[in-house]
Amino acid sequence: MSGEERMARPVDQPDWESLARRALTMARIKRGALIVFLTLVSVPVLLPFFWVVVISFSARTGGVETAVLWKACGVLAPCVLGYAATHVVFPAPRQRMTAALVAAGVAVAGLALLVGSDLHFDNYRFLANPNLVEDLRGAATAGGQFPWVWDAFFNSLAVAAASTFTKVLIATLAGYYLSRFAFRGRSFFLQSLLILEVFHPWMLTIPIFLVIFWVGLLNTLSAPILVLTVIDMPFFIFIMKGFFDAVPWDIEMSAMTDGATRRQAFWHVVLPQAKGGIIAISVLGFIRGWEEYVFVTALRTGNSYWVMSTYLYYVAEDVMGVDYGLVAAVSVFYMLPSLLLYLFLQKYLTQLTFGGVKG
Amino acid sequence: MARVDLKNVTKDWGTAKAIDDISLSLENGEFAAVLGPSGCGKSTTLFMLAGIYLPTSGDILFDGARVNDVEARDRNVGIVFQSYALYPNMTVLQNITFPLRFKEISRADAERSAREIAELVEIEGLLDRRPNQLSGGQQQRVALARALVKKPNLLLLDEPLSNLDATLRLSMRTEIRRLQRELGVTTVLVTHDQIEAMTMADRIVCMNQGRIEQEGTPEALYSRPETVFAASFIGSPPMNLLAGEASDGGIKVGEAVLDTAGDVPPGAVKVGIRPEHITVNGEGVQAEILIAEPLGRETLYTARSVLGTTRFLEPTSVPRFKVGDQVRLGFEPEHTILFDGNHDRRLEGVRAHV
Numbered sequence: 001m002s003g004e005e006r007m008a009r010p011v012d013q014p015d016w017e018s019l020a021r022r023a024l025t026m027a028r029i030k031r032g033a034l035i036v037f038l039t040l041v042s043v044p045v046l047l048p049f050f051w052v053v054v055i056s057f058s059a060r061t062g063g064v065e066t067a068v069l070w071k072a073c074g075v076l077a078p079c080v081l082g083y084a085a086t087h088v089v090f091p092a093p094r095q096r097m098t099a100a101l102v103a104a105g106v107a108v109a110g111l112a113l114l115v116g117s118d119l120h121f122d123n124y125r126f127l128a129n130p131n132l133v134e135d136l137r138g139a140a141t142a143g144g145q146f147p148w149v150w151d152a153f154f155n156s157l158a159v160a161a162a163s164t165f166t167k168v169l170i171a172t173l174a175g176y177y178l179s180r181f182a183f184r185g186r187s188f189f190l191q192s193l194l195i196l197e198v199f200h201p202w203m204l205t206i207p208i209f210l211v212i213f214w215v216g217l218l219n220t221l222s223a224p225i226l227v228l229t230v231i232d233m234p235f236f237i238f239i240m241k242g243f244f245d246a247v248p249w250d251i252e253m254s255a256m257t258d259g260a261t262r263r264q265a266f267w268h269v270v271l272p273q274a275k276g277g278i279i280a281i282s283v284l285g286f287i288r289g290w291e292e293y294v295f296v297t298a299l300r301t302g303n304s305y306w307v308m309s310t311y312l313y314y315v316a317e318d319v320m321g322v323d324y325g326l327v328a329a330v331s332v333f334y335m336l337p338s339l340l341l342y343l344f345l346q347k348y349l350t351q352l353t354f355g356g357v358k359g
Numbered sequence: 360m361a362r363v364d365l366k367n368v369t370k371d372w373g374t375a376k377a378i379d380d381i382s383l384s385l386e387n388g389e390f391a392a393v394l395g396p397s398g399c400g401k402s403t404t405l406f407m408l409a410g411i412y413l414p415t416s417g418d419i420l421f422d423g424a425r426v427n428d429v430e431a432r433d434r435n436v437g438i439v440f441q442s443y444a445l446y447p448n449m450t451v452l453q454n455i456t457f458p459l460r461f462k463e464i465s466r467a468d469a470e471r472s473a474r475e476i477a478e479l480v481e482i483e484g485l486l487d488r489r490p491n492q493l494s495g496g497q498q499q500r501v502a503l504a505r506a507l508v509k510k511p512n513l514l515l516l517d518e519p520l521s522n523l524d525a526t527l528r529l530s531m532r533t534e535i536r537r538l539q540r541e542l543g544v545t546t547v548l549v550t551h552d553q554i555e556a557m558t559m560a561d562r563i564v565c566m567n568q569g570r571i572e573q574e575g576t577p578e579a580l581y582s583r584p585e586t587v588f589a590a591s592f593i594g595s596p597p598m599n600l601l602a603g604e605a606s607d608g609g610i611k612v613g614e615a616v617l618d619t620a621g622d623v624p625p626g627a628v629k630v631g632i633r634p635e636h637i638t639v640n641g642e643g644v645q646a647e648i649l650i651a652e653p654l655g656r657e658t659l660y661t662a663r664s665v666l667g668t669t670r671f672l673e674p675t676s677v678p679r680f681k682v683g684d685q686v687r688l689g690f691e692p693e694h695t696i697l698f699d700g701n702h703d704r705r706l707e708g709v710r711a712h713v
Contacts, residue, residue, distance in 0.1 A: 250444035253411050258505070259432045259461035268457075272448035 032088045039084060049335075050076075052328045057119045059325030068118045075110035079103045123329035126315075147303070149330070152311035158221055159296070159307060160289030163228040167236055167285045168278060170229075175240025175274075176266065180252075190241075193234040201231040205298050212299055219304035224296045228289050236281045243277030244270065279348040287338050308334050361421045361512040361545055362387045363408065368417035370403055370569075377403045379569040380417070388543045390536070392560035394553055394592070400569040401549045405515050408547065410434045421512055432461065434513075437506030437544075441518040443498045445490035451477075451501050452486040458509040476504045479538065496527045503535070507542065514539070514546040520555060532559055553593050557581070565589045583696070587703035590631050590696065596659055599637075599669045601630040602700065610711055615644055615665040620692045621709035627700025630711050634659065636694035637671035643689025643713045651678045664688060689713040 051069060058068040086099035130148040178190065208227055209218075217223040247270050255265035271278075293309040306314075312334055316327045342349070363385040370378035378400045385391050393401040406412040407419065410431030418425050426434060437458075438444075446454050452473055459469035477483045480500040490498060499519060506514055516535070520528045536559050539546050550556050556563050557577040564574040565588070572592075573585040584590035590598045603612035605623040610616065610630060617630065646664035658678045661670050671688065673679055680686060692710035699706055 248442060248444065250440045250442050251446060253406075253409075253431075254438060254440060254444040255446070255457070256431045257409050257411065257434070257436055257438050258458035259435075259509070260457075261432060264461070268460075269446050269448070272446075275448075 028088060035084045035088060039080070052331050055324055056123050056328035056332045057121070058115070059123060059328065068115050071114045072111060075114060076107055079107040079110070082106075123325035124333070126326060126330065127333070147306040147311055147314060149311060149333075152306040152308050155221060155305055156290055156308040159224050159228065159292065160286045162225045163232075163289045164282055164285035166225075166229045167232055168282050171233060171236035171240045171281060172271075172274070172278060174237045175242075175277075176244050176270070178237065178241045179244035193238055196234040201227075202294055205294070208295070209298060217299075219300050219302070221305055223299040224292060224307075225289075227295045227299065228292055232285055232288060236285065239281055240274065240277055243274040247273045276348050276351040279345055280351060283341055283345045283349060286341060290338055362423070363513055363545060363547075364418075364420040364423075365404075365408075366418040366420065368404075368407065368414045368419065370400070370407060370412060371415045376569055378407070378414070381566075381569075381571050383564060383571065383574070385545055385547065388545055390539050390546045390548070390559060390561045391564055392548045392550060392556035392562070393564045393566055394550055394556040395566035395572075396551055396592070399566045401551075401566050402517055404566070405438075405517055405547060405549050408513060409436045409438055409515055435509060435511050436513045436515060437509060437511035438515045439499070439502045439506050439517065439519045441521060443490075443502040443522075445498055445501055445505075447490050449489075450486065451482065451488050451490070451493070454490065454501055455486075455504045455508050458505060462509070473504070473508055476508045479507075479541075480504045480534075495523055496531065499523065499531060503538070507538070507544070511544060514544045516546065516548040518550055519548070520550075521552070528555075535559065553595065557593070563593075565592060567592075583705070584631070585705050587629055587631075587698050590698070594633060596634050596670050596672070598631045598633050598696075599671075600698075601632070601666055601669070603628055603630060613665050613667050615713070617711040617713060619709060619711050623697065623706065623709045623711075624699075628706070629698040629700050629703070631696040631698060632669075632690045632694060634670045634672045636690055637669065638689045638691070639671065639673065640687050641689050643687040646686050646688045648680045648682055648684045648686065651680060651682060653678055662686065662688060 050072075054069050054072050080103070083099055083103035086103075087096055090096055090099060126149050130146065178186065212218050212223045212227070217226070251269055251273075252265050255269040256262065260268060291309060292307070293313070296305075296307050296310060312327070312330050315330050316322065365381055365383040368378060368381050369376070381404070383391075393404060395401045403412060407414050410426070410429060410433075414427065419427055421434070446457065449457065452470070455473040455477060456466075456469045459472065464472075474483065474486070477486060480503050482497060482500045482504060485493060485497060485501070490501065493501065499522075502519070519535070520531055523531060532555065548556070548559060560577065562574060563577055563580050565572045565580060567588045573580060573589045575583075580589060580593050584593065584598075587600060591600060601612045603610040603617070604626070605611075605619070605628045606625050608616065609618050610623065610628055612630065644664045644666060646662040646666075646669070648660055648662050649668070650661040652659045652661075653676065656676060657672050657674045658676070659670060659672055660678075660680065661668060663669075666688075669688065690712060692712040695711045697706040697709050697711060698704060
């Protein structure tokens with residue numbers, strides 16, 4: 001009896017409640033630290049964009065209004081940090097929503113009160129007036145006639161859209177073929193696609209120039225469209241192959257026993273499942289064409305065509321005396337399409353990594 | 360609904376032989392199960408029937424007409440894949456009407472037949488869902504409906520139950536059997552699960568290494584396996600196969616000698632005896648229980664004796680013997696099957712007993 005009693009001495013029960021409390025506190029601290037870290041990291045990324053936007057709406061002829069910038073920062077920084085803090089404290093989505101709305105409201109009111117009177121749209125007059133520099137200075141600029149922004153805009157649109165369309169069409173068909181069919185030289189083809197990725201296309205600028213010259217496409221928009229199409233092709237084919245690899249064979253076989261031809265099976269069943277990849281390479285391809293500078297400048301010998309990138313360069317460099325307000329406004333206008341595309345289609349861009357890994 | 364024949368069909372992948380000269384006839388409305396281990400060529404056979412693979416040589420006949428060169432889409436064959444292969448970008452209704460899209464059927468008629476078939480497989484409430492919103496069993500039913508909606512000549516089922524849990528598998532087994540009877544469609548089920556094959560099929564085709572080992576009714580395959588492979592593959596727990604040496608004095612198995620009935624040709628033989636046919640504590644050899652596994656309705660024992668290691672079943676839910684117990688094991692001649700030890704084929708008209 002006495003032996004048993006000695007053995008049954010009280011065992012230390014863990015204090016579950018304090019352990020749980022500690023875990024929750026740690027989780028909260030970690031989340032807070034993460035938000036602070038991410039905020040700090042995004043400041044250098046976001047600040048230039050913020051600066052450009054503020055300048056474009058506030059700069060008066062030539063000068064830069066730093067005061068407006070600092071005032072705007074002074075209003076926005078507390079709002080963002082305050083929202084981050086409430087995000088840590090309140091767990092419920094509804095409370096977070098309210099916090100976001102309050103922060104946004106305070107920010108708008110603060111901006112209206114402090115810098116509202118300094119904001120104007122004068123710098124955006126280039127969108128309506130082709131002769132803004134002549135109007136201002138009474139004479140044309142060094143390079144001759146000032147280009148009209150909508151010419152550049154639609155040319156850029158044409159370059160981006162045409163090259164994207166061709167790229168997506170060819171990459172999709174080639175990716176499907178590489179994914180599904182065995183043919184002589186398939187592995188060699190796949191390896192050479194990778195090798196092409198090793199060399200930077202700019203190294204080929206001079207040969208490309210010569211080819212374009214001999215073909216007779218110099219100083220036409222077709223030149224950059226063709227070159228851009230070719231440059232991205234290997235990478236895009238690889239991405240599409242990865243997406244098609246991920247579509248099971250069963251589904252295709254099933255469609256064909258269900259009465260579809262191979263083409264119909266591709267169209268109705270396989271292609272819809274590679275939709276994410278198609279959207280992703282479309283976005284990438286479009287942004288690539290939209291922002292292209294090197295080949296559009298290299299493949300023209302005068303001012304035979306204007307695109308947005310050369311227009312921005314012209315505004316920044318060729319206007320006598322830099323007009324920061326104008327440059328900022330043009331930059332914002334130039335960024336807008338890429339930004340919108342990215343905002344609406346970013347979930348497909350994140351899929352890209354998965355598709356690429358599978359390839 | 361069709362009669363289906365395979366005549367001397369061979370399929371090579373490069374130098375490897377996947378299917379080695381098989382011939383098979385399926386009657387109209389018959390339910391056949393192709394049973395075999397993975398890699399035995401059973402799915403290849405199925406895909407050749409569907410028209411997805413082309414045979415290297417030999418003929419495939421539907422109702423007597425050669426269909427080798429008829430494309431998959433024109434064969435009017437319904438397949439249920441192991442993965443179900445539903446089209447994820449379509450709703451259930453669109454999935455089921457997909458096979459009718461390519462036929463000259465009005466959209467309204469197509470939807471009507473889709474709804475009829477959906478009712479038959481009891482998924483009429485799910486028609487607006489997407490495949491990823493369905494459970495495994497529901498996906499299976501959609502796949503069945505899609506295969507059946509075109510009123511196929513031939514229904515092919517490629518391991519359709521292997522992704523379902525045990526309870527669902529049991530109910531789907533009866534369900535598929537019921538549908539097949541109701542529609543009278545010639546059906547080929549490919550499976551590696553011998554219970555599935557035994558319970559569902561009118562006829563089992565047992566395959567191994569690209570060849571047909573044996574075909575026949577489930578009862579025939581169970582009671583009269585023609586080869587050692589068929590004997591060991593069909594039946595759970597598997598048949599005991601005792602390797603021995605036949606001579607005039609009987610069959611020497613390990614240290615024991617079995618009496619024979621009939622003239623056993625001298626040489627290596629295998630004596631097959633099913634676990635449920637071993638008698639306990641009657642006439643027989645001394646054995647020690649090594650393992651006792653209660654299976655619920657009965658108990659499976661593994662025992663060691665002079666015959667080697669043998670398994671036997673006892674119809675008691677509570678084990679009668681413990682590990683280490685001594686028992687006497689025997690068997691009657693009518694329950695034994697003798698195989699030629701060199702060719703692994705059944706020896707006709709001979710028996711053995713302890």
